[in-house]
Amino acid sequence: xxxxxxxxxxxxxxxxxxxxxxxxxxxxxxxxxxxxxxxxxxxxxxxxxxxxxxxxxxxxxxxxxxxxxxxxxxxxxxxxxxxxxxxxxxxxxxxxxxxxxxxxxxxxxxxxxxxxxxxxxxxxxxxxxxxxxxxxxxxxxxxxxxxxxxxxxxxxxxxxxxxxxxxxxxxxxxxxxxxxxxxxxxxxxxxxxxxxxxxxxxxxxxxxxxxxxxxxxxxxxxxxxxxxxxxxxxxxxxxxxxxxxxxxxxxxxxxxxxxxxxxxxxxxxxxxxxxxxxxxxxxxxxxxxxxxxxxxxxxxxxxxxxxxxxxxxxxxxxxxxxxxxxxxxxxxxxxxxxxxxxxxxxxxxxxxxxxxxxxxxxxxxxxxxxxxxxxxxxxxxxxxxxxxxxxxxxxxxxxxxxxxxxxxxxxxxxxxxxxxxxxxxxxxxxxxxxxxxxxxxxxxxxxxxxxxxxxxxxxxxxxxxxxxxxxxxxxxxxxx
Amino acid sequence: xxxxxxxxxxxxxxxxxxxxxxxxxxxxxxxxxxxxxxxxxxxxxxxxxxxxxxxxxxxxxxxxxxxxxxxxxxxxxxxxxxxxxxxxxxxxxxxxxxxxxxxxxxxxxxxxxxxxxxxxxxxxxxxxxxxxxxxxxxxxxxxxxxxxxxxxxxxxxxxxxxxxxxxxxxxxxxxxxxxxxxxxxxxxxxxxxxxxxxxxxxxxxxxxxxxxxxxxxxxxxxxxxxxxxxxxxxxxxxxxxxxxxxxxxxxxxxxxxxxxxxxxxxxxxxxxxxxxxxxxxxxxxxxxxxxxxxxxxxxxxxxxxxxxxxxxxxxxxxxxxxxxxxxxxxxxxxxxxxxxxxxxxxxxxxxxxxxxxxxxxxxxxxxxxxxxxxxxxxxxxxxxxxxxxxxxxxxxxxxxxxxxxxxxxxxxxxxxxxxxxxxxxxxxxxxxxxxxxxxxxxxxxxxxxxxxx
Numbered sequence: 001x002x003x004x005x006x007x008x009x010x011x012x013x014x015x016x017x018x019x020x021x022x023x024x025x026x027x028x029x030x031x032x033x034x035x036x037x038x039x040x041x042x043x044x045x046x047x048x049x050x051x052x053x054x055x056x057x058x059x060x061x062x063x064x065x066x067x068x069x070x071x072x073x074x075x076x077x078x079x080x081x082x083x084x085x086x087x088x089x090x091x092x093x094x095x096x097x098x099x100x101x102x103x104x105x106x107x108x109x110x111x112x113x114x115x116x117x118x119x120x121x122x123x124x125x126x127x128x129x130x131x132x133x134x135x136x137x138x139x140x141x142x143x144x145x146x147x148x149x150x151x152x153x154x155x156x157x158x159x160x161x162x163x164x165x166x167x168x169x170x171x172x173x174x175x176x177x178x179x180x181x182x183x184x185x186x187x188x189x190x191x192x193x194x195x196x197x198x199x200x201x202x203x204x205x206x207x208x209x210x211x212x213x214x215x216x217x218x219x220x221x222x223x224x225x226x227x228x229x230x231x232x233x234x235x236x237x238x239x240x241x242x243x244x245x246x247x248x249x250x251x252x253x254x255x256x257x258x259x260x261x262x263x264x265x266x267x268x269x270x271x272x273x274x275x276x277x278x279x280x281x282x283x284x285x286x287x288x289x290x291x292x293x294x295x296x297x298x299x300x301x302x303x304x305x306x307x308x309x310x311x312x313x314x315x316x317x318x319x320x321x322x323x324x325x326x327x328x329x330x331x332x333x334x335x336x337x338x339x340x341x342x343x344x345x346x347x348x349x350x351x352x353x354x355x356x357x358x359x360x361x362x363x364x365x366x367x368x369x370x371x372x373x374x375x376x377x378x379x380x381x382x383x384x385x386x387x388x389x390x391x392x393x394x395x396x397x398x399x400x401x402x403x404x405x406x407x408x409x410x411x412x413x414x415x416x417x418x419x420x421x422x423x424x425x426x427x428x429x430x431x432x433x434x435x436x437x438x439x440x441x442x443x444x445x446x447x448x449x450x451x452x453x454x455x456x457x458x459x460x461x462x463x464x465x466x467x468x469x470x471x472x473x474x475x476x477x478x479x480x
Numbered sequence: 481x482x483x484x485x486x487x488x489x490x491x492x493x494x495x496x497x498x499x500x501x502x503x504x505x506x507x508x509x510x511x512x513x514x515x516x517x518x519x520x521x522x523x524x525x526x527x528x529x530x531x532x533x534x535x536x537x538x539x540x541x542x543x544x545x546x547x548x549x550x551x552x553x554x555x556x557x558x559x560x561x562x563x564x565x566x567x568x569x570x571x572x573x574x575x576x577x578x579x580x581x582x583x584x585x586x587x588x589x590x591x592x593x594x595x596x597x598x599x600x601x602x603x604x605x606x607x608x609x610x611x612x613x614x615x616x617x618x619x620x621x622x623x624x625x626x627x628x629x630x631x632x633x634x635x636x637x638x639x640x641x642x643x644x645x646x647x648x649x650x651x652x653x654x655x656x657x658x659x660x661x662x663x664x665x666x667x668x669x670x671x672x673x674x675x676x677x678x679x680x681x682x683x684x685x686x687x688x689x690x691x692x693x694x695x696x697x698x699x700x701x702x703x704x705x706x707x708x709x710x711x712x713x714x715x716x717x718x719x720x721x722x723x724x725x726x727x728x729x730x731x732x733x734x735x736x737x738x739x740x741x742x743x744x745x746x747x748x749x750x751x752x753x754x755x756x757x758x759x760x761x762x763x764x765x766x767x768x769x770x771x772x773x774x775x776x777x778x779x780x781x782x783x784x785x786x787x788x789x790x791x792x793x794x795x796x797x798x799x800x801x802x803x804x805x806x807x808x809x810x811x812x813x814x815x816x817x818x819x820x821x822x823x824x825x826x827x828x829x830x831x832x833x834x835x836x837x838x839x840x841x842x843x844x845x846x847x848x849x850x851x852x853x854x855x856x857x858x859x860x861x862x863x864x865x866x867x868x869x870x871x872x873x874x875x876x877x878x879x880x881x882x883x884x885x886x887x888x889x890x891x892x893x894x895x896x897x898x899x900x901x902x903x904x905x906x907x908x909x910x911x912x913x914x915x916x917x918x919x920x921x922x923x924x925x926x927x928x929x930x931x932x933x
Contacts, residue, residue, distance in 0.1 A: 001572075001575055001576075001579070050579070052583075055756065056755075056756075056821070058584045058586060059583055059584050060555070060556060060583055060584050060585075060586035060589070061556055061557065061558070061583070061586075061589075062556075062557040062558075062579055062580060062582075062583055063557060063558045063559060063560075064557070064559045064560075064572075064575065064576055064579060065559065065560045065561065066560070066561040066562065066563050066568075066572055067561070067562050067563075068561075068562055068563040068568075069562055078536065079534070079535060079536055079537070080536065080537045080538075080539075081537075081538045081539075082537065082538070082539045082540070083539070083540040083541075083542075084540075084541065084542070085542060086542075086543065086544055086545070086562040086563075086564075087544075096540075096542075099540045100538075100540075102538060103535065103537075103538045135579055135582035136582060139582055139583065157757060158756050158757050158758075160756065194756060194757050194758055194867065196757070201757060201867055201868070202865075202867055202868065203756075203758045203865075203866075203867040241870075241895065244726050244893070244895065244929060244930075244931030245726045245931050245932070245933070246723075246932075246933055262861075275531065275642055276641055276642055276678075276686075277641060277642050277678040277686055277688065278686070279684060279685060279686055281686070282684070355541060355543070357537075357539070391863050392861065392863055393861055394860050394861040394874075395860075396687065396688060396860065397688070398641075398678050398685070398686030398687055398688045399681070399685050399686065399687035399688065399718060399721075399890070400685060401860060401874075401876070401890055401891055402860070402861070403860045403861025403862065403874035403893075404861060405861055405862060405863040405872065422865075422870075423863070423865050423868075423870045423871075423872060424872045424893075424895060425861050425862040425863070425872035425873055425874050425893045425895070426893075427860060427861065427874040427891050427892070427893055428891060429891060431684075475723060475891050475892065475893060475931060475932065475933075476893070476931060477862075477872040477873070477874070477893025477894065477895040477931050478895060478931060479895055479896070479929055
C-alpha cells in the first residue's frame, strides 16, 4: 500500500479525496482564530506504508498501515494550543480548531486570507516510486538478501530481513494564505544476522534508509546492506571489552555523527535556548570549538532521510550553518523561536505527524571536512579507542552530558588499531567534547542508516554525517 | 464513526467499538481470510503545561484506530489504519487480504485455540475511575500552578533557571474480536502530574531534574508536595557533579529506575529471541541465573496498577506468574506464535506489572551499612546485547561513604554481564514505587564496575 506522488495542483489531494477545499479550510481557520491569536497552522496528513519480512527462511509476514488526520495549532506569543482529529469532516475539524483556540482567549484579531498554493523545491528525486512496485518484487528482494547473508560467512546461523516503504502527502495551511502540499517518500532495508562459532554466539544488524523509491536499492547498496550486517556480526565473535575510564576517542567517519547529534545538535535547537535551559543559551557568536569545526544542519541533501522540501510549518527546507570555524552562528528555529529571536525561521519546525505540534528539530546534521588525514588521526593516539559503529545515544540538554553506545570498534595502541572491541557506552559533556575535538579528518561521510530522533515523545527521521575526528578525552564504559 | 464524544465512557461506547471490530472481522472473512483478529481503540487525553508562571501549552488528543491481523490461505499479515470511513475501510481490507496472498504460508500463524482465550476479571482490575469527567480544566490548571509553586518553595535556596509543570488526564477504550468467537472490551483512565526543574550550576551548566506521578485513579496520584520535593532533591544532587574514580562499588538503584536494570532480563526471555537464537537465557530454564535473594514476579492483575490488563496481545487471560524464584529462572515469555515454532505451549509473551518484594530497611539505612557506594539516580544512554547479556549504561547519582553523601557523580558508566549483575543482587529497600509497571523498591547490588575519572 503506498501513496503516489500527487499529480494535481497543491491542495487537490485533500480536496478531491476528502472534500477539504478552500472554503472549508477558511472555515476551520476562522474557528482556530475566532478568539484571536498571533498565528495558527492546519496540518493535514495522508500516509501509507508497507513492510515485508523474512524470518526462518520464509517471507512470512507483511504489514500495511494507513494514517489520516489533521492537527490544528494556535499560537499566542510562545503559548500553544493544539488538537487533532482523524476525521476530516467539517464538524470534527472545527471542533478541534475551537479546542486549540481555547488557549488564545486574549490574543489579537487576525484576518484570514487565501489559501494560495506555494511552490517548493523537491529534494526527493524518486524515479521508481513504491506505488508502482508489486509485492512479488518486495518478496524477491528480502529473499535475495537472506541468500546473500548465508553465502557471506559459514558462521551465519539465522537471518531476518525486512523491507519497508512509506509515503505521505501533507498539506499545511497558514492564515497568511500560504497553502503548501508536499509528498514525502521513505524506505528502509534491514538485515539482522546471528552467527555461531563454537560456544560463541552474536547478533547484529545493518540498515539503509532514505527518501527514495525502488531505485535506491542498486546492486552496490543491496550488497553493502547484507555484507555489513554479516561482517558486523562476525566481528563481534572476536571482540572484547575495552578498559574502563577516560581516554582519547577517535570516531570513524559516518555514523559517529551520533556524537554530533547528541552532544551538540540538541543543544542548538532553539526552543531549549529560548527557554534558557540549553547549555548553549548564552553562547551565540562565541567560540565553542576548535577552528577546524564547522557544523551544518541541512535539509537539502537529495534523497537523505533528513531531507525536507518544506518543514511542517510550511517553510522551505534549507541549509543552516550552526558552527562556523568553531564559532556558534545559528540555532535551529521554528517560527515561535524565530519570532522570539527576531530572525528568519530556518525550516527546522518538524513534527512526527498530525497528532503532534511542531518543534525545532534536526534534519541532516553534518560536520564539514577538516584538514587532517584519517590515518594521521589514528596514528596520533598512544592509547585510546576507535569507535566504528553505534546503536543509540542520549543527551541531557541543560547539563550537557551525553552518551552514545558503541557497537563495534578497536583499541588503539601506539597509533595502531589492535584489539576489536564491542558493546560499550561512551559518555561525556557536550560542550567539553566539542572543545576537545582537536583533529578533524578530510573524509566527511553522510551515514546511510535509518536514524530516528526522539524528542518530547515525537520521532522524526534524521541523517547525520561526520569526518574522522579525535576527541581528546571521553569516558569509556569498559572493564577493569 | 465519530471521535468527538466527551461523555464518561460506558457500556454503549465499548459496544460501539465492538461493533466496528466485528464488522472488520466479518469483512475480512468475507474477502477470503480464514482467520482474523481485530482490535479497535479509542482514546481521549488532555495535557496542560505551565512554564515559569504561565500556561505554555494545552494539548488535546482524540484518537480512534484499528489494528487487524489476517490469516489468508495459511499466510499472515498485520495492518493498521486510522481511516475508518466505511468505504475506505473496505478498500483497505481488500488490499490487505490481497497483499497477504503473495507471502509464503506459515502454519504456526493461527489464532490460539478458542478455549485458551479469555479475560481475567475486568471489574477487579479497577482500571476505570468513575470520577473521570473529561472536562477537568480547572483541576489541571490548579495542579500545574500548585506544582510550580511547591517546587519553587522547595528550591528557594537554589538558583532556579526554569520550572515547567504538567498535568494530564485521559481515558482509553479497547475492543477486540477474533473470528473464532472470542471478544473482549475494557477501558481505563489515566491521571498524572509532574514537574521539570532547571537549575543554574557552575561552568554555565543547567542541569535538569524531574519528578512525576501517574495513576489509573485520580486519588492515587501523589500529592503536589512529594512530587515537588523529589524533583528538587534530584536537582540538588546534580549540582557540581562529575565523575568519581573508576572502580568497583556497591550500587543502589533507585526504585523508579529498577526497570532499566532488571529490564535487561526481559528481552532474552522472549519466545522470538529464543527461537531466533538471540537469547543468552536459552537452555537456562530451571537453572539459577541470579542471586538466591532475587524473586521477580509478573502480576498483571494488581488492581489500579499501570501494567494491569485482562488479557495479553494474543487474547490469553492475564495471570500472575513467578519469572525468577530465589534466583532460579522459572518461566520464559512465550507468545502463541513462537510457542508453536518452539513446540511449546504459550506462557504469554507480554508482561504486566513486574514486582520485587520490598525489604525492611530504607535506602539510607542500606547505604549506612556500606563503607562506600554509589546511589544511581538516573541513566544516560547505554544498551544491552540480548544474545550475550553484555550491557553498558551511563549513570549519575551520589557517591556515599559510610552512609554519608560525599559527591554528586555524573559522566560515569557501568558495564558488565547480565549474569554477573544478577548474581551480585544483594538486597531490597522498603520504598516500593507504584507509579509504573515496574513496582519495585530500590535495589542494592554488590561490586559493580563503574568507569569514571
